[in-house]
Every structure is written in structure tokens, then in C-alpha cells.
Amino acid sequence: MRRIRLRVAYDGTAYCGWQVQPEVPTIEGELNQAISRLTKEEIIVIGASRTDAGVHAKGNVAVFDTESTIPADRFAYALNPLLPEDIVVVASDEVAADWHPRHCDTEKTYEYKILNSKFPDPMRRRDTYHVSFDLDLEKMREAAGYLKGEHDFKSFCNVHTQVEDTVRMIYDLEVEKEEELITIRVRGNGFLYNMVRILAGTLIGVGRGAIAPEQIPAILEAKDRQAAGMTVPPQGLTLVKIDYLDEKSK
């Protein structure tokens, strides 16, 4: 028995998120089905990040155990023809039998994309959130500065979460603009439920002048979801990559 790891990119538009649910299309469900078809085994993958409905990924990670003799790096080539075109396995390798994609020290990188233009762009409606009012980039960057570092992010967490420890570390939080496209890129050691979308919504609140950058410390301090900005829609969000720290030097 070998444990195979996949790096998976997907357009989340058509899916009710990563995690299998009855009767609806999910990324995990499509992967289980394609791998089972390929190996003739009954495969259930273990995913690293259970992305929400409509959220995209360039590099989510999943593992599964198989008796198949297909070389580890060939799974990507063998699986893509069996997957819908909005899900692509971009790499595959073999890991230790006890390697678990969620029980490792990781750094995750997410991007939230905002199209800041008078009219929406029909080609960007699936991967950006359209904002037609002006956003003050300098103020957004100033606010981002207060959010970096280790904080209790309880104010930036969906109230329906069950997690107890809401302290997380943000290593980088950048706000870039190229023509009409604003990209918020965040790298951290873990993210709470809806945290990136609430961070982005709060930065948009700052950009439009509804929240002052200097209010951020008080928003963190409040430990109250009501204190932070709105949860912006899923289509702007992409899980860019997951770095496993024990492998980073490889």
C-alpha cells in the first residue's frame, strides 16, 4: 500500500466546496470518483483545506492510499482525463504512509482578488469581486500592517466555527494593484473559518473610508465578529499554495 499525494487546482464556481455532501457536486467527490475509476479501488481522499463553495485553488493538497502500481508522478497525467475540466491535478508524488495533510506545520497562501472598475468585466466575474467605488490603497496597506503578526483573530472568524484557539500568525499581508485588479495576498500558519474573506472585507471597508486603519487594533481586541468588516463573496478567493515546513528546503 502506498500513500499518494496530489496537488490540485480548481475553478470552484460549479462546486459546493471541497467536502463531500450528498447529492451536490464537490471537489472531493469528483476526485474520489476519478481515482476510484482509475485504480478500481474505493478511494476517499484526505484533503488539506476544505475550501468553501465557490472558492478556487491553485494548489490544494489531498492524499489517498492505493495498491495501484502506477508510478507516483504519473497519477496527475492519468487522472486529468477522468476529471471534469474545472479540476486539474498539477502534481503527484508518494509520501510516507503516515503523512497527513492536516497534521503538519504548514504555511498557507491565499489571494483575494478585487476588480476595482466602473463596470464589471465579464471575463473576470468568476475569480474577482467587483467593487465600483474608489479604494484607498495606501490606507488598506496601513491597515494590513496592523493585521500582520500573531493575534487572536476571533473578530475575523465566522461565528459558527467550533475552534477553541483563535490565535493565528500572519507572516505577510500585501495589497497590490495592477491596472484595475487589486490582489490581497496573505500568508499565515493557518486560517480560521472565513478569515481571509473577513480580512478582505475589512480591508475593503478601510479602502472605502468606512473603517480607519488605526481602528484595527481595537477590532482585534474586541474578539467579536461584529467589530470587523463584511465577509466578501467566495469567488474572489483562491488558495494559492500550502507549504509543508518540514519539506520547505527540499
Place this chain on the structure above:
Amino acid sequence: MRRIRLRVAYDGTAYCGWQVQPEVPTIEGELNQAISRLTKEEIIVIGASRTDAGVHAKGNVAVFDTESTIPADRFAYALNPLLPEDIVVVASDEVAADWHPRHCDTEKTYEYKILNSKFPDPMRRRDTYHVSFDLDLEKMREAAGYLKGEHDFKSFCNVHTQVEDTVRMIYDLEVEKEEELITIRVRGNGFLYNMVRILAGTLIGVGRGAIAPEQIPAILEAKDRQAAGMTVPPQGLTLVKIDYLDEKSK
């Protein structure tokens, strides 16, 4: 009666092209319906470029005549809520009653986008053509040099066209690469049926080594569709803009 001009952006994926056909969704059909709903008149637009099924636009142009008193520049705002989200009117103005979008001297700019990577990108499957083999950019640029200028482009024209004069002028033909995305950008005084897709297919043939750049003059000379490269798929093609030369200084 006023003649209103619209600049229209669209994701062509879901449409059977610009031109109205019975029983299938078309860009023109959606525009006719939305404008008729808005003005309570029976509107049929006149389009500048009848793009093919699956082809996109950032700036196609259409006009219509109306008794409506809506200010010309407000049509964009009034129409977008009545249009599907993959069609966006990005500008509207008033033109002379006899102004016709196809009976003017124009320069058109098209882009053909190629994703040159080992695996396809699920977020770019609607607006790029995926090519997994290596492409030699220098050779493609060398070939582009032979295509620039005024030539008889009969070899680069779908054989089912009925046009008699196949001489066209290409002002610019650039091949750019940014990470894995190759963009072929062409500006000319007019394009024959499928011409940009056959130009792109021929440049891809050059890039992969099937056609030598020095063969281009002979391919033009042949005036035979069989001499040029393949017609590449529509989803890579975008009509970027149409410049009306009598207005260019405005």
C-alpha cells in the same frame, strides 16, 4: 430619433456568436432583448464585428435607433441590470443618424491567448488555448515579421468566405510572454473570416517547429488555405477594440 452607440464586453463561452440565429443564445439577441425591454421599442442592433461562437470581446460596437429620452451615456448603466452577467455594456454615446459601425475606416485589435504549460489551468480554460509542448518565441516573432504589412491573406481565410478582396493590412503583430501566458496581439485595418485564428495557428506551427519562419512568404504567395497552419479554437480569441479613424484624435 437618436442613434445610440454601445461598446460591449462579453464572455462568448455560452453564446453561438454575435449574430442572431433562431433558437440559440447570441450576443446580438441578448442585446436586442435588453434594449427593447428598456425602451419599449422593437430594437435590432447593428454590430461592428460578428464574432464567432466562443469568441470574446472587450470592445465590440453596436448601434441602435431609439425615441427614448434616456441620456446617451446612461444607457450603459440602464442596460447592464437587464443583461446576463456575461455581457456588459462598458460605454454608450450618441452618434450621427447615418453613422454605421461597419461603413467606416477602422483599426481592429485582437488578442489570441495561449497557455503554454504542462497542465491546463482550470481558471484559464475559458479564455486561453492550452498548448503543452514548448514554443519557440523567437521563431514566432520572426514569422510575425513576415506577416506584418499589406498582403493578400487568402491563405489565412476560411474557404467558406464569400469576400472577393482578400488583401488586408496588418499594422502590428506582437508575440508576448508573461510567465506561462503567450499573447498574440494583432492590429489591422480589417480581418477575413477566421483570419486571426489561422494566423495564431500558423504562429503556433512555427513555434513548435512544424513551419519555418522563412516559409511565411511562400504561404502568403500560395493563396491557398491548405498552405497555412490550423484554425485554433475560439476561446483564445478576444476582440480587444475597434478604433474609428475619423474619431481617433478625439
